[in-house]
Amino acid sequence: MSLAHRIIPCLDTDGERVVKGVNFLALRDAGDPVALAAQYNAEGADELVVLDIAASRDRRPTFLQTIRRVAAELTIPLTAGGGIRTLEDARAVVRAGADKITVNTAAVERHELISQLSREFGAQAVVLAIDAKRADDYWDVMVRGGRESAHLDALVWAQRGVALGAGEILLTSVDRDGTQIGFDIALTAAISTQVSVPVIASGGAKTPQHFVDIFEQGAADAALAASIFHDGIQPVRALKEFLSARGVEVRLPC
Amino acid sequence: MKVTILDYGAGNVPSVERALQRLGADSLRTSSPGSFSNAEALLLPGVGHIAALVRALDEQHLRAPLVDAVHRGIPFLGICLGLQVLFESSEEAPHLHGLNLFPGRISALPSNVKLPHMGWNQVAVQRESQLLAGISPSAYFYFAHSYGALDLNGHASATSTHGAEFAAVVEQKNIFAVQFHPEKSGDPGARILQNFLRLAA
Numbered sequence: 001m002s003l004a005h006r007i008i009p010c011l012d013t014d015g016e017r018v019v020k021g022v023n024f025l026a027l028r029d030a031g032d033p034v035a036l037a038a039q040y041n042a043e044g045a046d047e048l049v050v051l052d053i054a055a056s057r058d059r060r061p062t063f064l065q066t067i068r069r070v071a072a073e074l075t076i077p078l079t080a081g082g083g084i085r086t087l088e089d090a091r092a093v094v095r096a097g098a099d100k101i102t103v104n105t106a107a108v109e110r111h112e113l114i115s116q117l118s119r120e121f122g123a124q125a126v127v128l129a130i131d132a133k134r135a136d137d138y139w140d141v142m143v144r145g146g147r148e149s150a151h152l153d154a155l156v157w158a159q160r161g162v163a164l165g166a167g168e169i170l171l172t173s174v175d176r177d178g179t180q181i182g183f184d185i186a187l188t189a190a191i192s193t194q195v196s197v198p199v200i201a202s203g204g205a206k207t208p209q210h211f212v213d214i215f216e217q218g219a220a221d222a223a224l225a226a227s228i229f230h231d232g233i234q235p236v237r238a239l240k241e242f243l244s245a246r247g248v249e250v251r252l253p254c
Numbered sequence: 255m256k257v258t259i260l261d262y263g264a265g266n267v268p269s270v271e272r273a274l275q276r277l278g279a280d281s282l283r284t285s286s287p288g289s290f291s292n293a294e295a296l297l298l299p300g301v302g303h304i305a306a307l308v309r310a311l312d313e314q315h316l317r318a319p320l321v322d323a324v325h326r327g328i329p330f331l332g333i334c335l336g337l338q339v340l341f342e343s344s345e346e347a348p349h350l351h352g353l354n355l356f357p358g359r360i361s362a363l364p365s366n367v368k369l370p371h372m373g374w375n376q377v378a379v380q381r382e383s384q385l386l387a388g389i390s391p392s393a394y395f396y397f398a399h400s401y402g403a404l405d406l407n408g409h410a411s412a413t414s415t416h417g418a419e420f421a422a423v424v425e426q427k428n429i430f431a432v433q434f435h436p437e438k439s440g441d442p443g444a445r446i447l448q449n450f451l452r453l454a455a
Contacts, residue, residue, distance in 0.1 A: 003416060004374045004394060041440075046374055072272065075440045077396060097268055099301075099398075099438065122302030124370040124398040167370050196365065198372050221368060251374040251394040253440060 004251045005215045005243070006046035006222035007236060008200060009229045011036060011070070012082075014054045015062045020178070020227045030230040033066050038073040040229065043236040044253040048074060049102070049170070049224060052082030053145065064096045071097025079127055079170075087116050094121060102127040102170055105143040108150045108157070111164055118165025127200075128166035130154055132187055133174040139187055146174045158191050169199045170224065176204025180228070183210055188218035200224050208234065208242035215248050255451050256280040258293035260320070262300070262310035266437060270299045270333070273437040277448050285310075287319040293328055295454035296320070299437075300335025301398065304360070305347040307335050321353055324429060329454035331447075332431035334399060337424060340431055346401050355429060358405035367417035369400045375414050375434075377422040383411035385423055385430055385449050393442035395422070395434035402433055 011018045011033045018030045037048055050070055052063040060083070067080050080093045081102030090101045101121065107113050107128060117126045131146045132139040132154040139154035150157075158169050171191055173184035183201045192199035198221035201214045205225040214220045228234040240250045257274055261267050261283040274281045281297075282289070290296060298320075300307050311317045324330050338344055341352045344360035352360070363371055374394035379386060395414075402420030406413065410421035414433070424431045430450055436443035 001376045001378065001415060003371065006373050071269070075273070075438065075444065077398070077435075077438045095268075099266065099269070119303075123400070124301065124372060168372060196369060198368050198370075222373070 002249055004046070004249050005220070006200070007044075007211070007240060007250065008047045008049055008222055008224040009036070009040045009045050009236065010049040010051065010202070010224050010226045012051050012053045012226060013063065013066055014052075015059050016066060018230060019053065020230060030227065034069045034073060036230060037070040040236055041074050041076055044240055044251065045076060045236050046222070046251060047077045047079060049079045049081075050098075051080070051102070054083075064092055067093060067096035067098055081127070081129065086113070087120060090117050090121070094125075100125045100127050100168070102129045104129040104131065107161065108141060108143050108152065111160070114161055114164040114166050118167070123165050123167035126166045127168045127170050128158070128161040129170040129172065130158060130161075130191075131172045131174050134187075139190070142174050146177070154187070155191055155194060158195050162195050162197050166197065168197050169195060171199055171201055173203035177202070178227070179204050180206035182206070183214040183218060183220070183223065185213060185218040188214060188220050192219040192221070198222060206233065208239050211239060211243060212246050212248055215243070255294055255455055256282055257295045257297050257451070257454075258289060259283050260296065260298045260316065261285050262307060262314065262316070266299050266301050266333070266435065269437045270297065273444060273447055277444065277451060279451050285314050285316070287315050290319045290323040290328070293323065295329045295331070295451070296323060297331045297333070298336035298339070299333045300339070302335070303346065304335055304338055304344045304401070305350060307339055308347065308350040308352070311339070317353065321355070324355060327428050329428045329450070330430065331450045333437070334433060334435060337421070337431035337433050338401060338403065340424070340429065341403060344401060356403075356407070356409055356424065356426070358403060358407050360401050361404045362401055363404075363420070364417035371397050371399055371416040373397065375416065377412040377414045379412045381411050383423055383425060384453055385425055385432065385446050386412060387449050389442050389445050395432075395436070395439040395442060397434045399433060
């Protein structure tokens with residue numbers, strides 16, 4: 001008996017639709033968030049992440065409505081984020097039904113945001129999202145949807161974020177995102193073995209073996225993917241059965 | 255059946271409401287002490303820091319009416335912090351007093367494992383449990399906490415382990431509590447809530 005490794009589908013949404021890009025670019029429509037949420041919940045997903053990647057703040061009310069509609073479908077935890085800049089933004093997302101909040105660029109710009117959220121909602125509700133890109137001998141933190149360097153070492157930032165009150169790290173490899181060549185094992189292991197909180201690996205997943213590798217070699221506590229689930233390349237249930245058969249502890253729904 | 259949910263200002267109230275609704279139970283959110291005395295069943299959800307919960311109970315004058323209602327036999331279900339607050343005190347806020355319905359102290363989980371204990375874990379049944387009736391022994395439940403009832407004192411009907419063994423389910427007469435989140439634990443979680451509703455009916 002031990003804590004199961006989590007499989008987390010991610011819905012990147014723009015307004016009322018789920019979209020997906022390659023290397024943070026070239027967005028295309030990938031479906032209805034409410035229908036996908038219900039499907040993943042039934043297939044045995046362990047959590048769901050919904051991110052607002054709309055460029056415009058005008059779409060915010062639509063995103064909150066999407067969270068409400070998605071939350072109504074779920075009997076598993078929901079993490080929401082994208083564009084959370086203030087405590088008030090986070091409150092709106094939690095009121096709409098999110099169990100956890102993820103912050104990224106705004107936390108890099110204002111570290112205090114992490115402590116504020118942690119004090120208000122508890123560390124277990126604060127997920128620090130880090131988009132990391134390989135530099136010479138370290139990983140650089142990228143902000144604004146992976147487009148700009150924050151000139152910050154991802155490991156240093158992860159440890160700082162935990163000290164400030166983050167209860168979990170959502171670690172995305174900018175180099176691997178959308179490529180479907182596998183998770184970034186070196187990046188994930190480098191961070192996950194050096195922080196005291198759970199780490200969710202993201203970016204690059206395609207095959208079930210990629211998930212075995214990120215749990216066994218990357219020391220990930222959870223793994224997140226998007227398009228392979230949306231496109232039906234890899235059904236959640238079949239993935240978990242594969243992992244279980246390979247000796248990776250996962251929750252198999254009855 | 256109408257469940258009175260203590261809404262102390264933080265916590266996971268909407269998801270608990272939705273979970274009860276799916277089971278056909280009505281619920282009423284309240285932070286008014288007067289509404290406990292005639293409640294059919296009481297539910298105390300809670301996430302975050304235990305100090306916020308204890309302070310809210312005291313500042314909103316909910317402590318005495320709540321303990322009184324429980325002593326009078328009104329079925330009570332505590333979730334997460336709603337389990338921890340039933341004990342004498344917690345290492346998370348050592349200067350504050352819990353509801354003292356169970357002896358012992360809430361302690362931090364050991365730091366040789368990742369904290370918070372976040373995700374799906376199984377429970378080991380210690381003795382016959384009314385809350386776990388009909389649920390597979392291999393079922394997983396969703397946990398999100400860094401503190402727990404490590405002093406088991408024999409009142410845990412099921413335990414879980416993350417670095418150390420802690421109480422996952424406690425039940426004594428009309429008092430029921432779970433460290434995990436049944437409202438976020440899929441079908442087994444729904445069954446826990448359904449069992450409580452049946453016990454309360």
